[in-house]
Amino acid sequence: MQSDLVIRALAALAQVHRLAAFRLLVQAGPEGMPAGALAQALAVPASSMSFHLAQLANAGLVTQRRHSRSIVYSADYAAMGGLMAYLMENCCGGEACVPAPSCTPQISEAKDVA
Amino acid sequence: MQSDLVIRALAALAQVHRLAAFRLLVQAGPEGMPAGALAQALAVPASSMSFHLAQLANAGLVTQRRHSRSIVYSADYAAMGGLMAYLMENCCGGEACVPAPSCTPQISEAKDVA
DNA sequence: TCCACATTTCTATATTTATAGAAATATGGA
DNA sequence: TCCATATTTCTATAAATATAGAAATGTGGA
Numbered sequence: 001m002q003s004d005l006v007i008r009a010l011a012a013l014a015q016v017h018r019l020a021a022f023r024l025l026v027q028a029g030p031e032g033m034p035a036g037a038l039a040q041a042l043a044v045p046a047s048s049m050s051f052h053l054a055q056l057a058n059a060g061l062v063t064q065r066r067h068s069r070s071i072v073y074s075a076d077y078a079a080m081g082g083l084m085a086y087l088m089e090n091c092c093g094g095e096a097c098v099p100a101p102s103c104t105p106q107i108s109e110a111k112d113v114a
Numbered sequence: 115m116q117s118d119l120v121i122r123a124l125a126a127l128a129q130v131h132r133l134a135a136f137r138l139l140v141q142a143g144p145e146g147m148p149a150g151a152l153a154q155a156l157a158v159p160a161s162s163m164s165f166h167l168a169q170l171a172n173a174g175l176v177t178q179r180r181h182s183r184s185i186v187y188s189a190d191y192a193a194m195g196g197l198m199a200y201l202m203e204n205c206c207g208g209e210a211c212v213p214a215p216s217c218t219p220q221i222s223e224a225k226d227v228a
Numbered sequence: 229t230c231c232a233c234a235t236t237t238c239t240a241t242a243t244t245t246a247t248a249g250a251a252a253t254a255t256g257g258a
Numbered sequence: 259t260c261c262a263t264a265t266t267t268c269t270a271t272a273a274a275t276a277t278a279g280a281a282a283t284g285t286g287g288a
Binding site for chain 2: 263264265266267268
């Protein structure tokens with residue numbers, strides 16, 4: 001993960017609605033949630049939610065796939081791990097640091113994660 | 115760590131100079147670096163560097179202490195850990211997740227970390 | 229084909245953030 | 259006390275971002 005992407009990822013997360021949406025997706029797991037459900041959960045107009053989801057996607061933090069009329073978003077766990085790794089890099093000059101974390105869920109029934 | 119602080123921390127890191135400065139501080143360890151050295155390392159005017167450092171401090175990501183004429187900044191490792199923990203919270207619905215990382219350096223000679 | 233639904237793209241406006249020079253503040257030494 | 263250094267605060271300007279209505283797009287059912 002390079003600097004520019006990291007900046008975009010951090011900027012994407014540094015906004016109330018996007019942070020909330022991302023966390024909902026993180027907690028939802030690989031199955032994800034449709035845009036409308038996110039908009040409703042956060043009480044944000046559809047067009048605004050779309051704007052925010054586009055930024056999360058642009059930063060590589062979420063993926064999207066169409067499921068019938070809905071567009072379902074899922075958190076990209078690898079991207080999240082990469083972001084953390086970048087922030088921790090060479091922590092304390094490389095001494096006594098915990099290795100970068102990762103969250104790799106066992107894919108249960110949602111194998112079609114785009 | 116609560117939502118508002120997390121937003122501020124993410125926003126603080128989502129800027130080239132601040133991300134670079136923070137990473138320099140992370141790598142510098144508890145000893146930290148004076149504002150001037152950071153400004154020089156990043157080729158940024160002193161007033162701009164000061165502006166950016168103030169935001170990192172406001173987000174709780176760095177601490178500052180005066181050392182003679184210089185003001186020395188250090189990364190706050192606990193804050194960084196807290197930020198990561200927040201992002202990972204309830205990852206995958208709480209299943210099969212790595213515990214939140216932390217970087218707790220063994221304080222060598224810099225015991226005066228404000 | 230026509231219509232309802234889910235979402236996005238377009239648009240304009242309001243708000244926030246970055247930038248860096250100049251002036252102000254604090255520290256230490258001559 | 260006076261001066262040089264290190265940094266911050268003040269200021270104005272430039273640039274990026276958030277907001278949400280309205281219109282456009284894609285999907286599926288009657």
